[in-house]
Amino acid sequence: MPTQPIPAPGSHAISIRNLKKSFGSNEVLKDISLEIEPGEVVCIIGPSGSGKSTLLRCVNLLEVPTSGTVLVGPDEVTHPDADLDRIRRRIGMVFQSFNLFPHLTVLENLTVAQIKVLKRRKEDAIATARLNLHRVGMSHKEDAYPGQLSGGQQQRVAIARSLSMEPQLMLFDEPTSALDPELVGEVLAVMKSLANEGMTMVIVTHEMAFAREVADRVVFMDGGYIVEQGLALEVIGNPQEERTQSFLHRVLNPMVIDAAEVIEAEELSTA
Amino acid sequence: MSTQTTHPATEAAAPRLTRRQRARLSLGVQYALGIAVIGLLAFMTDWATFSAAFLRFDILERMLPRVILIGLVNTIIYAALAFIFAFVVGLLLAVMRLSSVAAYRWFAGAYVEFFRGVPALVVLFMVAYGIPNAFPGFQFPGDKYGMVMVGLGITAAAYMAETFRAGIQAVPKGQLEAARTLGMSHTRTMATIVIPQAFRVVIPPLTNEMILLVKDSSLVYVLGVTAAQYELTKFAQDFLNRSVNATPLIVAALCYLAITLPLSGLVRRLEARYAKAR
Numbered sequence: 001m002p003t004q005p006i007p008a009p010g011s012h013a014i015s016i017r018n019l020k021k022s023f024g025s026n027e028v029l030k031d032i033s034l035e036i037e038p039g040e041v042v043c044i045i046g047p048s049g050s051g052k053s054t055l056l057r058c059v060n061l062l063e064v065p066t067s068g069t070v071l072v073g074p075d076e077v078t079h080p081d082a083d084l085d086r087i088r089r090r091i092g093m094v095f096q097s098f099n100l101f102p103h104l105t106v107l108e109n110l111t112v113a114q115i116k117v118l119k120r121r122k123e124d125a126i127a128t129a130r131l132n133l134h135r136v137g138m139s140h141k142e143d144a145y146p147g148q149l150s151g152g153q154q155q156r157v158a159i160a161r162s163l164s165m166e167p168q169l170m171l172f173d174e175p176t177s178a179l180d181p182e183l184v185g186e187v188l189a190v191m192k193s194l195a196n197e198g199m200t201m202v203i204v205t206h207e208m209a210f211a212r213e214v215a216d217r218v219v220f221m222d223g224g225y226i227v228e229q230g231l232a233l234e235v236i237g238n239p240q241e242e243r244t245q246s247f248l249h250r251v252l253n254p255m256v257i258d259a260a261e262v263i264e265a266e267e268l269s270t271a
Numbered sequence: 272m273s274t275q276t277t278h279p280a281t282e283a284a285a286p287r288l289t290r291r292q293r294a295r296l297s298l299g300v301q302y303a304l305g306i307a308v309i310g311l312l313a314f315m316t317d318w319a320t321f322s323a324a325f326l327r328f329d330i331l332e333r334m335l336p337r338v339i340l341i342g343l344v345n346t347i348i349y350a351a352l353a354f355i356f357a358f359v360v361g362l363l364l365a366v367m368r369l370s371s372v373a374a375y376r377w378f379a380g381a382y383v384e385f386f387r388g389v390p391a392l393v394v395l396f397m398v399a400y401g402i403p404n405a406f407p408g409f410q411f412p413g414d415k416y417g418m419v420m421v422g423l424g425i426t427a428a429a430y431m432a433e434t435f436r437a438g439i440q441a442v443p444k445g446q447l448e449a450a451r452t453l454g455m456s457h458t459r460t461m462a463t464i465v466i467p468q469a470f471r472v473v474i475p476p477l478t479n480e481m482i483l484l485v486k487d488s489s490l491v492y493v494l495g496v497t498a499a500q501y502e503l504t505k506f507a508q509d510f511l512n513r514s515v516n517a518t519p520l521i522v523a524a525l526c527y528l529a530i531t532l533p534l535s536g537l538v539r540r541l542e543a544r545y546a547k548a549r
Contacts, residue, residue, distance in 0.1 A: 101464055
C-alpha cells in the first residue's frame, strides 16, 4: 500500500483509514475510511449487519481490526505497542445493554474506575460522580443498585459513568435499542444536552428523528461500506444513493410493505 | 393405513375411562402397592430385636458428650480446613484455566481431569503416605489436620475449579467490555468486576461442595488417628466394635445430618435469593 500523508497529530478526533474486519470468512467491514473532527456529532445509520457496531468497536479496539489503522487524537490505537488502557480512558463508551456493574451501587459504578484507574482520591471521585449524576438527572438514585432502575435510568447512569472519566469523545452503540419506547426520550435528551455542550460523539442509532436534529453529519453504511455521508438534513431528507433511499423508506414507513421488495428478497434468498 | 383404522376400534372396545378416572386409578394402585410392601416388612420384622440393634439409649448415653465434643467438632474442623484449601487452590486453577498462557490452561485442565477421576480415598492415601516418604523429614503442619486439609482439599479443589470457572464464565461479556472501556487492565477487571460477580453465582454450588466435604471427612478414619483426632465415623466405629450394636452409626448419622441439613437449607435459600436478584 502506498504511504498516505499522515495528518498532523491531533488534528482529527478520530481518523480511520482503510479499515477492514473479518470474522472468519465473513468480511464485516470492507475498506472503511472516516474522519471525525473534535466537537463533531456523527450518527452512523444503516441496516442491521451493515457493520456499524463493529466499526464503532474498532475505535477502542473492543474488536481488533483485520487491517487498516485507527487514530484517536494523536494515538494510533491499532499500533501493536499502543497502551490501550491509557487510550481507552479518554474514550467513553455507552452500550446497548447498559453494562452497569450490578454488584455496585450507582455511585460506586461511577467511582470505581476513577479511583482504580485515574487514581483519584475517593472524595474527589465522589464529587465528580455526583456532578455527572446531576447532569443526567439521576442524583436521587446514587445509593440504588442497577437492578432497581428502569432501562432508561440505567442508560443515563451508564452515560454518567463514562462522563466521570472525563473522556475526550464518546461512542454510543445503539444506546436506545434495548429500551421500552417510553424510556427512549429521557436518554436521547441527555445525549442531546451532551452534544450541545460540545462533546465529540459517534452514535450508532436507529433514531432518525434524533439523528436529523442533533447530528452534524450522518454516515450511512451498508454491506461493510460507507455508502453515503453528509449533513444530517441532506442524507436523511434528500438521500442520493438508492440503497440509502430504500433503507430510509423502510425505516421511516415501517407499515408500508413494498410487495416488489418482498418478492425480490425471497428470490434472493432462494437463489 | 390399517393400523390407523384399528386404533379407534380398540379404544372403543376398552372400558371408557375419562382422563381423570385413569389418573385416580393409577394413583390408587401406587398407594396400594406401597402400603402392601410396608405392611409386609413390618410383619416380618421382629421389632424388639430391630430397635435393640439400632437404638439403644444406654449406648447413646455412653457416647455423649464426647460424640459432640470430639466427633462432631473434628468433623467440622476437617471439612472446614479442606474447604479452605480447596477454595484457594480451586480459584487459582480456575483463573489458570481461563488464562491466555497455554501451559497454565493445560496444567489446570490436567489437574481437574486427574483428581475428578480418582477416588478421594486414593488421593488421601497418596498424600498421607506418599508425601512423607517422598520428602523425608517433612511434617504436615498440625499433623493429621494438615494432612487431611491437603488430602481431601486436593480432590475438592478440582471440583471447585470447575465451579469457579463456570461462575466466571457466567458473567456477561458486556461487563468485561464495560470495565475495559473504562481503562481497567485485564487483571483489575477480573479482580474488581468479574470475580465479585462470579462469587454470587457460585455460593450455592460451593455450599454443596462443603456438604460433600463434611461427608468425605469420614475417610479420615483410615489414617490411624489418635482418640483426640477422631471424627464422627471413626468415633462411631470405635463404639460399634465395643458394643456390637448399630446405635453408634445411627448417632453418627444424626450428627452428620445436624451439619448437612442446615447447609442444604442454606443452599435452597441462597438459590431462591439469587433467582430473585436476576
